[in-house]
Amino acid sequence: MAPGNAITFVKRASVLGIIIVLFHPIILFVIRAGGLDLTDILISSAFWKALWFTLYQATLSLLLSLLIGLPGALWLSQYRGKLKPYIHAFLTIFLMLPVIFVILGFISLFGEESLINKFIFLISGEKLHILYSFPAILIAHIFYNVPLVIKIVSRAWEETGKTEEQAALLLGASRLKIFTSITLPKLLPPTIAVSLIVFAFCYMSFAIPLILGGSPSFSTLEVLIYEKARLELNLKFAMGLALLELLVSLLFFWTCTRFIHKYTFIPSHPSKVVARSKVSVSFKIYLFFISLFLILPFITLIAETILGLSSTGSILKTTLIHPLSVSLLVALSSGIVATSLGLLSSLLIRNLPEERMYDLIFFIPMGISSLFLGICYLISYQKFILHGWGIMVLIVLHSAINFPFAYRIIRGSIVKLSPQIWQAAEHFAPKWGIRLRYVTFPLLKTSVINAFLITMALSLGEFNATMMVAGGRLKTIPIIIYELLGSYRLESALFIGLVYTLIAFFIFYFVERRGSYVTPS
Amino acid sequence: MKVLKFLFILALFSIAGCTRRTSEPPMLTIYTYDSFSTEWGLEPVVIPPFEDICKCEVQVVTVGDGGAILNRLVIEGKETRADIILGLDNNLAARAFELDIFEPYKPKYFETVPEEIWFDPSNRLIPFDYGYFSVVYDSEKLRTPPKHFTDLTSAEYKRRLIVEDPRSSTPGLGFLLWSIKLLENRHEDFWQKLKANILTVTPGWDSAYAMFKKGEAPMVISYTTSPAYHIINENTDRYKAAIFPEGHYIQIEVAGIVKYTKNKNLAQSFIDYMLSPQFQKEIPTKNYMYPANKDVELPEAFKSLPKPKKMLIIKEDILSKKLAKWINGWRQAMQ
Numbered sequence: 001m002a003p004g005n006a007i008t009f010v011k012r013a014s015v016l017g018i019i020i021v022l023f024h025p026i027i028l029f030v031i032r033a034g035g036l037d038l039t040d041i042l043i044s045s046a047f048w049k050a051l052w053f054t055l056y057q058a059t060l061s062l063l064l065s066l067l068i069g070l071p072g073a074l075w076l077s078q079y080r081g082k083l084k085p086y087i088h089a090f091l092t093i094f095l096m097l098p099v100i101f102v103i104l105g106f107i108s109l110f111g112e113e114s115l116i117n118k119f120i121f122l123i124s125g126e127k128l129h130i131l132y133s134f135p136a137i138l139i140a141h142i143f144y145n146v147p148l149v150i151k152i153v154s155r156a157w158e159e160t161g162k163t164e165e166q167a168a169l170l171l172g173a174s175r176l177k178i179f180t181s182i183t184l185p186k187l188l189p190p191t192i193a194v195s196l197i198v199f200a201f202c203y204m205s206f207a208i209p210l211i212l213g214g215s216p217s218f219s220t221l222e223v224l225i226y227e228k229a230r231l232e233l234n235l236k237f238a239m240g241l242a243l244l245e246l247l248v249s250l251l252f253f254w255t256c257t258r259f260i261h262k263y264t265f266i267p268s269h270p271s272k273v274v275a276r277s278k279v280s281v282s283f284k285i286y287l288f289f290i291s292l293f294l295i296l297p298f299i300t301l302i303a304e305t306i307l308g309l310s311s312t313g314s315i316l317k318t319t320l321i322h323p324l325s326v327s328l329l330v331a332l333s334s335g336i337v338a339t340s341l342g343l344l345s346s347l348l349i350r351n352l353p354e355e356r357m358y359d360l361i362f363f364i365p366m367g368i369s370s371l372f373l374g375i376c377y378l379i380s381y382q383k384f385i386l387h388g389w390g391i392m393v394l395i396v397l398h399s400a401i402n403f404p405f406a407y408r409i410i411r412g413s414i415v416k417l418s419p420q421i422w423q424a425a426e427h428f429a430p431k432w433g434i435r436l437r438y439v440t441f442p443l444l445k446t447s448v449i450n451a452f453l454i455t456m457a458l459s460l461g462e463f464n465a466t467m468m469v470a471g472g473r474l475k476t477i478p479i480i481i482y483e484l485l486g487s488y489r490l491e492s493a494l495f496i497g498l499v500y501t502l503i504a505f506f507i508f509y510f511v512e513r514r515g516s517y518v519t520p521s
Numbered sequence: 522m523k524v525l526k527f528l529f530i531l532a533l534f535s536i537a538g539c540t541r542r543t544s545e546p547p548m549l550t551i552y553t554y555d556s557f558s559t560e561w562g563l564e565p566v567v568i569p570p571f572e573d574i575c576k577c578e579v580q581v582v583t584v585g586d587g588g589a590i591l592n593r594l595v596i597e598g599k600e601t602r603a604d605i606i607l608g609l610d611n612n613l614a615a616r617a618f619e620l621d622i623f624e625p626y627k628p629k630y631f632e633t634v635p636e637e638i639w640f641d642p643s644n645r646l647i648p649f650d651y652g653y654f655s656v657v658y659d660s661e662k663l664r665t666p667p668k669h670f671t672d673l674t675s676a677e678y679k680r681r682l683i684v685e686d687p688r689s690s691t692p693g694l695g696f697l698l699w700s701i702k703l704l705e706n707r708h709e710d711f712w713q714k715l716k717a718n719i720l721t722v723t724p725g726w727d728s729a730y731a732m733f734k735k736g737e738a739p740m741v742i743s744y745t746t747s748p749a750y751h752i753i754n755e756n757t758d759r760y761k762a763a764i765f766p767e768g769h770y771i772q773i774e775v776a777g778i779v780k781y782t783k784n785k786n787l788a789q790s791f792i793d794y795m796l797s798p799q800f801q802k803e804i805p806t807k808n809y810m811y812p813a814n815k816d817v818e819l820p821e822a823f824k825s826l827p828k829p830k831k832m833l834i835i836k837e838d839i840l841s842k843k844l845a846k847w848i849n850g851w852r853q854a855m856q
Contacts, residue, residue, distance in 0.1 A: 046849075046852070100727070100728050100731060103728065103732070104731065104732070104735060107732065107735055107737050108735070111735075111737050112680070112720070112736075112737055112738070113735075113736045113737065129680075131721075132680075132720060132721050206724065207723075207724050207728065210686065210721075210722060210723065210724055211721055211722075211723050211724070211728060211732075212721070213721075214719075214720065214721040214722070215716075215719075215721075215722060215855060215856075216686060216722050216851075216852055216855045216856075217855065217856045223686070223688065223689070223724070226688060226689050226724075227688040227689070227848070229592055230588035230589065230591075230592060230688075230689065231588065231687075231688050231689075231694075231844070231848065232844070232845060233591055233592065233595055233616050233619075235592065235595055235596070304735075375592075375596065378593075379596060386580070386582070386602070467555075467585055468585070470583075471555075471558065471581075471582060471583035471584075472558060472581060472582075472583065479555075482555075482727065483555060483556060483559045485727035485728070485730075485731055486555070486556050486725075486726070486727045487556055487559065487561055487562070488730065488734075488747070488750045488751075488754070488809075489561075490730075490731045490734045490735070493731075
């Protein structure tokens with residue numbers, strides 16, 4: 001075997017190893033369930049209806065989130081002020097917010113009894129029905145996803161310089177031409193990367209469309225899966241639905257990545273943005289409103305939590321400590337595992353002929369119903385869980401769920417780098433370890449830290465799959481919040497949620513600060 | 522590569538097999554819903570005393586809710602480790618019987634359980650508590666609560682009721698079945714009219730009740746016993762259940778012995794214990810339901826609650842035949 005071939009083989013084997021370790025429960029589950037008959041599903045009108053609605057709301061939510069988030073990302077990528085780590089830590093919070101809190105936040109802001117509505121009622125005698133309508137679904141999805149768009153895209157844009165634009169300007173190109181042919185293609189890969197994530201979130205969303213939509217006609221495919229699995233015990237039908245759900249999301253993915261490769265422009269060398277464009281008045285107004293929109297639900301919710309504090313009672317002392325340490329331990333470990341594996345696999349697959357196929361494979365877990373992910377891991381690891389290894393299973397499960405996010409974020413950065421950089425690095429630093437230490441890591445540092453923060457935040461908020469594995473003493477804070485809500489204890493749930501979010505905020509802030517201090521040589 | 526993959530999986534399984542330890546005291550495994558084993562649930566008060574009595578170890582495995590327990594049993598089949606399933610209800614019973622995994626047992630204290638809630642004549646599923654679905658309202662916000670079931674469609678309640686989705690929630694399903702039991706063929710008309718009064722449909726009871734508690738709507742589908750929580754823990758009788766003379770649909774929570782159990786005697790003694798006063802007296806203040814054992818004295822807050830005069834139930838064989846159709850009808854009526 002030629003040395004080149006041997007290296008390729010080792011790379012492939014390692015990637016395969018990662019796939020097997022993280023995702024074998026999914027493979028096993030499919031094998032175990034046997035052949036699936038999809039004809040029943042394809043002739044069911046409920047399926048087509050749910051599919052159409054799911055795609056419709058997800059696409060619309062995605063487009064609006066991009067429209068509202070991208071200008072913010074542009075601003076943040078150029079912002080160099082002191083508030084930066086706070087802003088980034090705040091934007092990360094949204095990834096871990098339990099759905100019910102977002103809904104309650106919206107209720108206190110726009111609900112039937114909200115100040116806004118009372119005011120409108122005073123002057124017009126009519127209440128404004130903002131919630132429980134289709135736009136309310138979009139508003140909530142925008143609220144959830146705009147921070148993610150701003151965070152991921154601004155970080156990626158920070159790494160993109162303006163050298164090419166300046167050169168083009170000198171050569172006499174028009175501003176429009178420069179924007180469409182240079183700037184836009186440069187900004188596209190991270191935008192597409194975040195689009196895939198936002199789409200996956202909205203596509204899998206089910207409580208928000210149902211509750212804020214106000215009617216079961218706003219049921220997504222996930223609701224249909226629950227109906228078949230839980231109510232009718234028709235696991236085969238439900239699995240078939242999950243499979244179709246996955247296939248459709250893969251189709252979306254495929255379209256997006258084709259777009260990336262067609263329109264991407266790779267700058268010859270990375271440089272930091274130095275020039276800072278002046279912030280216009282209209283942009284300031286935009287920034288004001290977007291901040292208000294993102295911050296207000298927190299303020300109203302915090303106010304109401306403090307008002308309801310008297311009835312939280314003694315439950316907190318005993319309940320909080322253990323699940324909090326479980327949550328933090330699982331989030332930290334799975335964040336590290338998911339990010340390292342994301343980095344490792346995106347480096348391993350670079351330049352393999354089937355490079356793009358892995359993009360598709362690693363997208364699969366993002367398109368699988370979290371209900372099934374949980375079940376898969378439960379079946380494979382049940383014995384471990386029963387023998388007290390539950391926390392390890394939880395770490396592996398969270399790593400598997402969040403790995404695709406880390407992979408996408410880091411891969412988005414790698415795709416953006418010019419091949420010349422790698423060639424130069426290989427030439428000057430033939431040793432792999434040295435290259436990693438002095439070239440690869442510094443180049444990818446921002447996206448690695450970003451991936452770590454995002455996977456950690458996702459793990460802190462993970463609920464659906466965790467519920468399958470958790471039990472007994474093994475409980476995370478989101479599970480405790482759910483249990484409190486399930487036993488009339490709304491005030492305690494809100495209070496614990498608030499404390500948890502605050503703790504997370506400080507962790508994110510700490511990582512952000514540390515991250516920006518370590519400057520590569 | 523495929524060979525490699527399978528070898529790896531095989532290795533994983535053998536590791537899993539090796540770690541099985543042999544336990545000295547006999548072990549009873551109970552599959553149940555989440556709220557059983559919370560700090561404020563039944564487990565901390567009923568399981569340790571039983572372990573003392575039986576000189577055994579009890580392993581409580583929590584599996585989401587009743588529906589999730591059934592899913593788990595479908596997946597595990599004969600390989601299930603459960604000796605006892607605790608937390609199914611009358612509406613899930615038909616599906617549970619289809620699985621054919623329960624061992625009949627006529628427990629001690631059998632005679633203390635009211636006849637009308639003992640819905641399985643072959644004693645596979647044994648009731649441990651019950652409650653009535655009802656419209657719970659905030660008396661400070663709603664001056665004229667509904668007096669009859671069909672009053673709910675009245676125009677004065679426009680956007681004032683929160684309901685749960687019958688596809689994912691027990692009270693949601695209970696409310697749908699309640700309408701079917703009372704109105705039979707006319708229930709779809711009822712839902713069409715009710716639609717204007719429904720503020721929103723939530724996937725579960727927890728979010729519905731949270732929204733109700735936040736004052737978003739003055740009525741929610743819950744249990745007649747819900748007000749007891751607020752009386753006991755918040756010292757307020759502000760929240761009340763509307764009692765309808767036509768009757769209320771009932772939820773009967775049950776437990777059963779898995780027929781593949783290797784600890785049959787232990788499992789039977791647990792079922793006996795479950796109906797004993799020691800276990801039953803905890804039910805009102807932990808589950809906020811009525812204990813199945815009628816000889817148990819209720820706390821004051823429960824005694825003050827109005828109890829429906831008439832209980833409604835749909836037999837599980839009819840339920841299993843028609844459920845899919847009813848859900849479809851509901852979905853269409855709500856469009």
